[in-house]
Amino acid sequence: MKGAVAFFGAVVMLERLLRNLEGRCRVRPYDRVVIGCSGGADSVALSFLLARLASSFPLRLHLAHLDHALRPDSAVDADFVSGMAERLHLPFHHARIEVNRVRRRGENLEAAARRVRRDFLRQVADEVGAEHVALAHHRLDQAETILFRLVRGAGTNGLTGMAWCDPPFIRPLLDIHPDSLRTWLRREGLSWREDPSNADLNLSRNRLRHEVLPRLEAINSGAVDHLVAFGERMAVDETFWSEQVDAWLARELCEREGAREVAATALGRCPRALRMRIWLRLLRLAAGRQVDLTQAHLEACDRLLDGASQSDCHLPGLWVGRRYDRILVAVRAPEPPGCWQVELSGPGSLRLPGGALLRAEIASEAGRLTPNQAAFDLSSLEFPLVVRNRRPGDRFRPEGGAGERKLKDVFIDARVPREKRDALPLLLSGEHILWVAGFRRSSLFCPVRGEKVLILTLEPAIKA
Known part of the structure; x- marks a missing residue:
């Protein structure tokens, strides 16, 4: 057992989950919650723990499972989760989507599966009127996420890790190690499904989990805890910076013909730490969603401030242009009209x-x-x-x-x-x-x- 891992009994596990739900996840009694359940140990533990809270913290629960059609036996996972829903007396929502058929150009398989899964869970939540979608991300997932974003060149905003509450998604297990969840499942006599793709070292997240993190823990047994704590410190800092960005945009931002627009001189006067966060917010506002951006993308945008008075920067799914003293951000560059x-x-x-x-x-x-x-x-x-x-x-x-x-x-x-x-x-x-x-x-x-x-x-x- 690694030094950073603590195991909890049933009572302690439920108490911690309740504290996280009420505090960090902002869940109230009788809220409707959709649980995303793959059939793996983490989501099975989350499903049973939430169901067992019913006596002290009643919630209206739904169980949802998406078959990604990536393995020949994936239907067995769906049957397993369906049986769980029947055992727990919960409404069950299921869909099968061939992720390989709906991948976008340039999108890797992991990203496509995540996008499709989140869209499915949002759809279920909308259909049943749920306030929350509960995901089973845990402490090790958080450490992996922070490390993964770091090696991909994320800015400090990305190093905060996953949010406890990112409506409609909540992650009430973020401070619990997966070894603790599995120990609890065994003590309760509960089974789960093992996804063989979790051991596939061709997937970058798996290489981090099975190769990189163990080596870091060999150097320092508290490596996972230190990564998570680092993310929490970054989150505190980013809360402050987010308020500064809000105030700046309230003064400077305007929207014209589908583009977000600010003054280049006003943006250029901002300290670099604030300016890079403004760029990120502008890009996300224009996209209307979370976008997969790295620090290199933000640097490319920032170079427009020192470049030609009319210049363009093309990012994945976004366009940024400088037109004299105006910076414009939109989903696509304006198309010149044909001759008329x-x-x-x-x-x-x-x-x-x-x-x-x-x-x-x-x-x-x-x-x-x-x-x-x-x-x-x-x-x-x-x-x-x-x-x-x-x-x-x-x-x-x-x-x-x-x-x-x-x-x-x-x-x-x-x-x-x-x-x-x-x-x-x-x-x-x-x-x-x-x-x-x-x-x-x-x-x-x-x-x-x-x-x-x-x-x-x-x-x-x-x-x-």
């Missing part, structure tokens, strides 16, 4: 691709115009007018400028983001660009006192 062109034959309204509305009216004078309006001498215009998006080589004579220039250079000088350039409609009379709608008019065909004018108004598309 429509004609305006006279006064009236014209719906443009993308949803914006262009209104044209004839008036005796221009009057006071808004930034989304422009007026031109009517007699100088060549109808039909053309409205289109920009093309390579477009040239423009901006009002107040020193002559004709490349439109691209005008945009760059005005620090117009690349995606916005493609979205701005251009109004042309013949070969002349008269107005970059919503941005700037040209010096051509200005209103003449006493002559009729054509007033154009751009009404931006209404976003759903």
Whole structure:
């Protein structure tokens, strides 16, 4: 027996479980709890322990099992858990999903199985109205997780390990060693299933458990305890940093057209420790879920602050872009619109691709115009007018400028983001660009006192 392992009798085990449920997992009497049960020793122990708490801490329990279809005899595990549910008089929920068939491109088997399993458990919880999904992760799992994340290059946030409570998931066995659980099962005369894949050293987590951790414990018998304690200290620190990130984002974050957006200068002024945590939160907010990111991914994002004024960083399932002083984070990069062109034959309204509305009216004078309006001498215009998006080589004579220039250079000088350039409609009379709608008019065909004018108004598309 390793020095770090303590064995508990039935009463002590139940007392510890109850303390963890009420405290760290925030479970209340009569809450509905779905237990994820593979049939292995850890989840069998969790199932029986929770059921035996009924007299002192009543819960509405459900047992759920997912057959990953990874072994020919996997159905035997499902039958075993079904028998457990019958013995414990618990509702049983079961599904079979061929994980190999639903793996995403570039996703390893372990990650795919975990994703599918968690989705299944969430679905069961939603169907039965459960407040919690109980998982059987234990103390050794926690040490492995911290070590695994460390060798993969996780930041300090990842070194906190698994959370006791990560709604809807709870982990009430996190401070109990698996040897204690197995000893308790044997004393209670309870059996479990052994998954042969747990001994497969081709799986990285198994190599950590069977090869790396034993060597660490040979150096220091308290290695597992020290790893777990390290994670707990990191969790305390990260609670503080999380509050700092919340406060910063409350001041700086805005959302526009599906992207999270902050000022590059404001982010760059943050101390590095805070800045890297802000990056992580931005990426998770944009993804709408937990994302598998390493410190290298965060460093790649951070380099945008010192890079070109318009640059991009592509991460797994995410895009980060710098557009002058704005940092944008989204699931995917904005797609440039295809070439389009429509004609305006006279006064009236014209719906443009993308949803914006262009209104044209004839008036005796221009009057006071808004930034989304422009007026031109009517007699100088060549109808039909053309409205289109920009093309390579477009040239423009901006009002107040020193002559004709490349439109691209005008945009760059005005620090117009690349995606916005493609979205701005251009109004042309013949070969002349008269107005970059919503941005700037040209010096051509200005209103003449006493002559009729054509007033154009751009009404931006209404976003759903």
